[in-house]
Amino acid sequence: MSRPLCYTLLMIMKDNDTFKNILLACAEETLRDAQVAFRQLQHADGRGTTESDYAKLECNWYQSLHRRYQD
Numbered sequence: 001m002s003r004p005l006c007y008t009l010l011m012i013m014k015d016n017d018t019f020k021n022i023l024l025a026c027a028e029e030t031l032r033d034a035q036v037a038f039r040q041l042q043h044a045d046g047r048g049t050t051e052s053d054y055a056k057l058e059c060n061w062y063q064s065l066h067r068r069y070q071d
Helices: 005-012 018-026 032-043 053-070
Strands: none
Touching: 018 032, 018 053, 032 053
């Protein structure tokens, strides 16, 4: 049995807090909710956000949306 993509990516990137927060935020129903969750997660970790972080979040959120409706 293969593991879900997000689990695999978390294991690969286990030291990258921003990437973890992006993956966690991608579970939200809307892109706006994902952006708010991402900002809150980054703030809780004492980290800031950049435009490129939000671009990565958006790309990953659309990919996760596609996977949700593909299954």
